[in-house]
Amino acid sequence: MDMKTLYLLVPLAPLAGAIIAGLFGRQIGRTGAHCAAIAGVLVSFVVSVMVFQDVQQAGYKPFNGTVYTWMQAGGVNFEVGFLIDKLSVLMMLVVSFVSLMVHIYTIGYMSEDPGYQRFFSYISLFTFAMLMLVMSNNFLQLFFGWEAVGLVSYLLIGFWYKRPTAIYANLKAFLVNRVGDFGFLLGIALIVAYAGSLGYADAFDSASKLAGMEVPGIGWPLLTTICICLFIGAMGKSAQVPLHVWLPDSMEGPTPISALIHAATMVTAGIFMVARMSPLFELSETALAFVLVIGATTALFMGFLGIVQNDIKRVVAYSTLSQLGYMTVALGVSAYSVAIFHLMTHAFFKALLFLGAGSVIIGLHHDQDMRNMGGLRKYMPITWITSLVGSLALIGTPFFSGFYSKDSIIEAVHASSIPGAGYALFCVLVGVFVTAFYSFRMYFLVFHGKERFGQAHHGHGDGHDEEHHGLAPGQKPHESPWVVTLPLILLAIPSVLIGYCTIGPLLDEGWFGASIFVGENHAAVFGEIREILSHGAAGMALHGFAAPPFWLALAGVMTAWVFYMLKPEWPVAIRRKLGGLIAVLENKYYFDRFNEIVFAGGACALGNKLWRKGEQELIDGVGVSGSSGLVGFAARAVGMLQTGHLYQYAFTMIVGVFVLLTFWVSFG
């Protein structure tokens, strides 16, 4: 098999799985469906590993080839094709591995759901779309993957379509993403208009030419406009402020997809895209500064929101938002490889945390409220240990994977001189404390302390779910089946080790090579990382114990311990004292309400107004003057319809046309 066939197999195998599970789900049954889907993703993973080995060989030249020409118009080739270099192969590995884990986990998590086959079909379809996205060598396919993952996300958030909150959340997710895609499409259109091609290579080749141009008629610098437009797309997909609002609500979907789509892979598409576009972004300081400030804001302020959540999945969701902010910060300071590095480590430990949360949710019979948990470590030991590993990785404990990537981001920001770097440094440092605090707040509330489950169900208040949630009084939770715990263990291993093993090659030895471009004026951001790494990965971890982020994280953990283990009355007192501040956090800075009133409400009100005033009163009322005559005319016609003379009438009209025609032709 030549390499191109092999590349094709990577996305097409999951697609085949999706089609089999989706269209023939009833015929092949549950086992058939999950076998087909898992087989597809397994093929994808194995082939990705083979491609990885191929790419690793010395002297490998990146593959950049066309699969087929989709369309030609206006001198532009619209193609489907692959670019296989180190950046894409790393993404392929992460996507197919996490997807495989989630597929296996789903067997346990969704075992009682009537939509079992449909679910497998969707997640395989997602894997296909995501792989198409990361393997693309052009903007057309990128946009296809971009929108297709959005579609699957929409379908999966609304998977339980009877729940009003789920179908509200999926519509919201799709529309907010579309706002991002709107910017993204404009960016692509600008590239096509001024670089004359949809191919990445052509766009990168003309980058310096674009940098000297302006958008005609507006006068904005062209390349900056392109980059900011593209980044607006990333803001939608990677949930950056202010387009982050859809991600917390996306937790309405089943937990496996929260892990796969809304933590590990799809939401990182924006990060990947900016890294892929590094030859463009590098030439626009303004765009980078914009990226940096948005990322820093997301990293810190979304972290704060994690503190006040009581739903276990929402805590992890806000944590995801905050971590995506960290990655974006890394992009903003030109440390693209660091962003991808954090993307990778985050994919493992965040998928782990989500699947761990899912395991807890199974154990408690679909109760997600942390106030009804506590002391679970006794009953669910594997879930407990793996979640602890995930949390330690997340907060950046030295030697864990999260430490290496997060510390590298902080060092890079520290070394950067781009406008906004000072603000970003403040945000990412405070963010370390906040991350540690909300992570261990969750950890203590769930696994330690008093057992609060099995008590009388204290109502959610919305009472929309017909099925009863939570354990009955006296019932004890128990560990989840092996299909659930095995993925936890398999994800816990890279959550610990992957940073230690890969930081050297990825950040120090320039493993990414030409797939990521960093301008000479920005190369300095790697200075501090290289210096620390000069003593090896272990040296970096040891150095980490003495650095401020570690102490900030420790302070966060200790605070959480004091608040939720030692003095549980303190948070209550603080809540009473700082009611106003807590209200702002609980209302998520009022973003949702603002959007609902201004954008959603505004659009509907405008639509109604245009409909009543514009359409009915102005155009039909005034414009179509003779409307009274029309009615009279119509009344007479009723008679004709009823007497059956309509055919004669119609025939008369044709004759009339000819008579008129003859008249005009003769005397005109």
Next chain:
Amino acid sequence: MTDIPFLSLAIWIPILGGLLVLATGPDTNARMARVAALLTAILGFAVTIPLYARFETGSFAMQFEELRPWIEYFNINYHLGVDGISLWFVLLNAFMTIIVVIAGWTSIQSRVAQYMAAFLIMSGLMNGIFSALDGVLFYVFFEASLIPLYLIIGIWGGPNRVYAAFKFFLFTLAGSLLLLLALIYLYNTTGSFEILEWHRTPVAVGAQTLIFFAFLAAFGVKVPMWPVHTWLPDAHVEAPTGGSVVLAAIALKLGAYGFVRFALPIVPDACREFTWLVVGLSLVAVVYIGFVALAQTDMKKLVAYSSVSHMGFVTLGFFLHNQLGIEGALVQMISHGFVSGAMFLCIGVLYDRVHSRQIADYGGVVNTMPKFAAFFMLFAMANAGLPATSGFVGEFTVILGAMQESFLIAFLAATTLILGAAYTLWMYKRVVFGAVANEKVAGLTDINRREFFFLALLALCVLAMGLYPFPFTDVMHASVNHLLEHVNGKMLPL
């Protein structure tokens, strides 16, 4: 073999077949009428296939030409031919006729023969419009095609059908009279009714403006462009499902086709001069109508407004004066034929069961009609322009074309990404998702084999065109390039 008159066959098989079907008479012979109609429609489609198979790609010349004198005194000819621009519309029209006949199989129970005959005759007439190369021939087909559609709405329509039928008729007739005047003027200047001759003849500058506005009125109403679009929602709401399908899929294309066949090549200078006007009206259609669609409570009205908005992309593309724009617009026309047709068929499936078009009367349809919900989702996504569906191809290409002209135009056009998704998916959510809303929804049965067949057929078209639009644009290049050279090349001082 080459002299088989495929175009004449494509026109007259449906018309003569329609007359035969009409002859089956009363509803006691309904089954015979249906079968005869289906056979005619299939035969009518079959004779159009050689048009594509034998089409010489890379030539801008008219192909499959037929030329016979008709009224020699006025130099009027029966002159037919297709080029890369009109080819697809003949095929689309013939194809959709099959769908419409199948869709009306059981839902039409009264005057079956006349219903089927009306569709077949209209199909033939519309093929005539797309292939006529003589001005008078075009005009006769153009006007005559109004009549069957008018009858379909007026006889098999809803309670307010007479109002709708007349509004439709008057709007379009008003425009047509101006078109007639323009054609006669052109005859007087050139001494010929040959459309291709008109293309070659430069028209005096002052007259160009007048003719341009005559064309704008005639074709703008048909597209329909803002602000002469208000007949469309009324017509759709009252029309039976098949009527809506043909109206959206084919009839709206007639106006747009008029712009490329008449306005752009005959009065190119005026078209360039008034580009701002057409582009402006098109953008109003995209943005303003997008908001109006959000406010609709009637599914058919919503899809009708969405049609106006999508057709705004077509007129926008034509007047960008670049290849991406025009080819994008043509692709958008074909895609809109599949997608809007499918949307109206989906609404028809629901209407046949519940007898309501109001969004509020539904909710949770997916619980009782999962197969239908899956199809409806695909078409809704195509309507929202999702990549890999046909709806994406045209919109994307037109936006790329718009960006070559102006950032602002592209910006406004691209808002459809948000608006189109908002009105389509919001409707989908309210109709399909959720818990079962009422007893009628609880009692729904999923689509039967016949409905599955035509929805699947359209789904295949939507996906095929979304995944591989190459063949669609491939045949267009030569003709579109030729048109563009002509439009952008001529420069009379205005």
